[in-house]
Amino acid sequence: xxxxxxxxxxxxxxxxxxxxxxxxxxxxxxxxxxxxxxxxxxxxxxxxxxxxxxxxxxxxxxxxxxxxxxxxxxxxxxxxxxxxxxxxxxxxxxxxxxxxxxxxxxxxxxxxxxxxxxxxx
Amino acid sequence: xxxxxxxxxxxxxxxxxxxxxxxxxxxxxxxxxxxxxxxxxxxxxxxxxxxxxxxxxxxxxxxxxxxxxxxxxxxxxxxxxxxxxxxxxxxxxxxxxxxxxxxxxxxxxx
Numbered sequence: 001x002x003x004x005x006x007x008x009x010x011x012x013x014x015x016x017x018x019x020x021x022x023x024x025x026x027x028x029x030x031x032x033x034x035x036x037x038x039x040x041x042x043x044x045x046x047x048x049x050x051x052x053x054x055x056x057x058x059x060x061x062x063x064x065x066x067x068x069x070x071x072x073x074x075x076x077x078x079x080x081x082x083x084x085x086x087x088x089x090x091x092x093x094x095x096x097x098x099x100x101x102x103x104x105x106x107x108x109x110x111x112x113x114x115x116x117x118x119x120x121x
Numbered sequence: 122x123x124x125x126x127x128x129x130x131x132x133x134x135x136x137x138x139x140x141x142x143x144x145x146x147x148x149x150x151x152x153x154x155x156x157x158x159x160x161x162x163x164x165x166x167x168x169x170x171x172x173x174x175x176x177x178x179x180x181x182x183x184x185x186x187x188x189x190x191x192x193x194x195x196x197x198x199x200x201x202x203x204x205x206x207x208x209x210x211x212x213x214x215x216x217x218x219x220x221x222x223x224x225x226x227x228x229x230x231x
Contacts, residue, residue, distance in 0.1 A: 037166075044211065045160075045166065045211055047219060047220040047221065059218055061219050095165055106215040107156040111166055111167070113165050114165060
């Protein structure tokens with residue numbers, strides 16, 4: 001059974017930084033492109049960032065480009081999202097999700113339960 | 122960027138009825154690279170349909186997806202609505218970056 005467990009969310013001041021983690025199990029992690037998708041309170045889903053199975057390819061939404069960095073540790077089956085220069089509009093539940101494809105994400109097959117990031121002074 | 126527009130925003134139906142949800146793309150989604158997800162309050166989204174018409178593992182055949190030949194119009198049909206079907210449904214395209222979602226359709230109990 002695929003399991004994705006996010007952690008690292010919390011309250012941070014505008015301009016601050018945070019690192020999210022997603023622990024994966026139940027599938028071949030290194031063969032799966034991984035993604036972060038966020039959902040602001042009461043709003044819809046927004047794709048944030050993705051990374052290829054080997055980690056060599058990364059993709060970012062324009063809204064986070066230059067501020068967020070995605071990475072992965074295939075030896076420990078963990079996905080990360082490093083978030084810098086956080087803004088109030090980054091407040092959201094952040095979900096990690098896997099895809100069956102290796103190099104470029106496709107559909108999001110399985111999702112974690114999410115971790116809440118609140119950016120506020 | 123491919124913009125996905127879902128309609129209607131809200132659908133009010135009774136259990137046992139059928140629901141028809143629409144997702145229109147601003148440009149062609151090639152190879153029907155479109156998925157549908159269901160999300161209940163406080164839960165993560167769940168994949169229902171991929172490649173426009175294929176049901177994901179464990180999804181009952183009450184859920185069906187289709188697309189027109191134009192590659193811009195997609196439909197999710199839910200037959201015989203059950204209590205657990207009342208939720209928000211999102212379409213998503215994975216044809217090109219940025220990967221985008223529709224704004225969602227809420228199916229509520231009438």
